[in-house]
Amino acid sequence: MKKMRGMSGALIVGITVGVMIGGVLGVCAVCMLIRYRSKCSPNLSRRAATVPIRVNDVDSSANLSEFSVGRYSDSSLGQVSARTSEGNAMSAWVDMEGHKRKNAASAFGIPNYSYRELEKATCSFTTLIGQGAFGPVYKAQLSNGETVAVKVLATDSKQGKREFQAEILLLGRLHHRNLVNLVGYCTDKGHLMLVYVYMSNGSLASHLYGQKHEPLSWDSRVSIALDVARGMEYLHYGAAPSILHRDIKSSNILLDQSMRARVADFGLSREQIFKSHASNVKGTFGYLDPEYLSTKTFTKKSDVYSFGVLLFELIAGRNPLQGLMEHVELATIGTEDEVGWEEIVDSSLNGKFDVEELNDIASLAYQCINHLSKKRPSMRDIVLALSRILKLNHSRKRHKESMSATEEEITIELQKSETRDPTVMEFQKKVATDITTQSVEI
Ligand SMILES: Nc1ncnc2c1ncn2[C@@H]1O[C@H](COP(=O)(O)OP(=O)(O)OP(=O)(O)O)[C@@H](O)[C@H]1O
Numbered sequence: 175m176k177k178m179r180g181m182s183g184a185l186i187v188g189i190t191v192g193v194m195i196g197g198v199l200g201v202c203a204v205c206m207l208i209r210y211r212s213k214c215s216p217n218l219s220r221r222a223a224t225v226p227i228r229v230n231d232v233d234s235s236a237n238l239s240e241f242s243v244g245r246y247s248d249s250s251l252g253q254v255s256a257r258t259s260e261g262n263a264m265s266a267w268v269d270m271e272g273h274k275r276k277n278a279a280s281a282f283g284i285p286n287y288s289y290r291e292l293e294k295a296t297c298s299f300t301t302l303i304g305q306g307a308f309g310p311v312y313k314a315q316l317s318n319g320e321t322v323a324v325k326v327l328a329t330d331s332k333q334g335k336r337e338f339q340a341e342i343l344l345l346g347r348l349h350h351r352n353l354v355n356l357v358g359y360c361t362d363k364g365h366l367m368l369v370y371v372y373m374s375n376g377s378l379a380s381h382l383y384g385q386k387h388e389p390l391s392w393d394s395r396v397s398i399a400l401d402v403a404r405g406m407e408y409l410h411y412g413a414a415p416s417i418l419h420r421d422i423k424s425s426n427i428l429l430d431q432s433m434r435a436r437v438a439d440f441g442l443s444r445e446q447i448f449k450s451h452a453s454n455v456k457g458t459f460g461y462l463d464p465e466y467l468s469t470k471t472f473t474k475k476s477d478v479y480s481f482g483v484l485l486f487e488l489i490a491g492r493n494p495l496q497g498l499m500e501h502v503e504l505a506t507i508g509t510e511d512e513v514g515w516e517e518i519v520d521s522s523l524n525g526k527f528d529v530e531e532l533n534d535i536a537s538l539a540y541q542c543i544n545h546l547s548k549k550r551p552s553m554r555d556i557v558l559a560l561s562r563i564l565k566l567n568h569s570r571k572r573h574k575e576s577m578s579a580t581e582e583e584i585t586i587e588l589q590k591s592e593t594r595d596p597t598v599m600e601f602q603k604k605v606a607t608d609i610t611t612q613s614v615e616i
Pocket residue numbers: 303304305306307308309310311323325354370371372373374376377425426428438439
């Protein structure tokens with residue numbers, strides 16, 4: 175019996191020691207595995223770590239790649255100036271061209287997707303939504319569920335490659351709610367692609383001229399005008415150095431699901447496309463500043479001219495190729511200061527627009543297309559003017575609504591009193607009329 179107890183005690187001790195040794199070995203194995211993985215897979219730590227970058231008063235964040243870790247590892251480097259990030263971006267591209275650093279451009283702070291990922295996201299590039307000068311555009315669903323637009327650069331085009339570089343350099347450091355922001359890119363296996371925020375309502379041009387959508391209401395047109403003006407104001411005054419769009423037109427304005435507008439294709443300058451042409455003119459016919467055509471110098475005011483044309487497009491529902499500007503000039507003939515802009519208004523509005531707002535916005539548009547650039551307002555002035563016009567209109571509408579509510583209350587009161595005393599009722603009626611007239615005059 176004693177012998178049996180001694181044996182079971184030894185067994186228990188043996189098992190306990192065995193379990194302890196096993197546990198210690200297990201912990202050691204896990205530690206070694208973690209060390210091994212962190213050494214061999216920099217991507218794991220790269221994905222998790224981000225540093226804030228301040229670009230022209232807009233906070234952004236940059237992923238820490240194996241290259242950027244070296245650059246940004248100093249904790250004092252929490253903020254990087256736009257110029258510095260541009261410098262980094264430029265050298266990153268030089269490196270990429272030399273095939274030394276495949277994903278160097280992740281220093282821009284936007285994800286670098288693999289070809290496989292984007293191929294999967296676009297169902298093997300079968301989800302075409304459009305074709306521009308840059309190349310085809312596809313709708314894509316990323317693995318995180320996000321829907322994006324993927325612009326594929328025709329890789330055999332050298333000019334396109336230059337555009338691609340310009341786009342990455344520009345867009346990587348720009349963020350604004352009225353710009354179609356770049357949210358990723360791909361340089362994998364010689365494929366060059368740009369990943370953008372997806373704009374589910376397509377281009378402004380498709381709403382103004384296509385058959386697919388209902389005609390835009392007057393209020394939507396005004397809100398689109400202000401959104402575009404804000405995006406352009408940011409390009410001109412928020413970015414450092416400032417950016418000239420050079421190709422403002424209704425097909426470069428995209429709309430999201432709430433019909434908020436964003437400016438697209440900045441950085442995708444047509445400069446390269448037209449470089450080979452004798453005239454060296456950049457931009458789209460009908461939107462081009464006449465002063466730029468004669469001086470060959472493109473300025474902020476040249477963008478303002480194109481914006482003026484866009485405002486008239488919104489008002490009239492026709493584009494420059496459909497004689498928009500001739501239409502505008504005809505409306506001004508024989509009028510001194512008071513142009514009757516109603517005659518150019520888009521007939522699909524069926525007369526549903528605010529006349530005062532129309533006259534204010536059309537006058538602003540007319541200033542934008544002044545042949546003398548110095549007489550045109552700046553994008554800053556335009557944002558202020560459009561905001562003021564909208565504010566005035568809102569308060570006018572509120573006033574009208576409260577007036578009709580007062581009239582309604584008086585009518586109800588009169589109806590009630592009719593059942594009482596007819597003499598009093600007659601008196602009340604007179605008082606009510608006086609009140610209404612006075613209020614309207616106010
Ligand atoms: N981010 C996006 N979301 C949704 N659709 C887009 C997006 N970007 C482009 N598209 C659509 O893809 C089409 C082609 O766009 P792209 O910008 O390449 O050329 P474009 O502006 O139409 O012409 P161009 O290159 O001559 O200026 C357009 O019809 C546009 O509506």
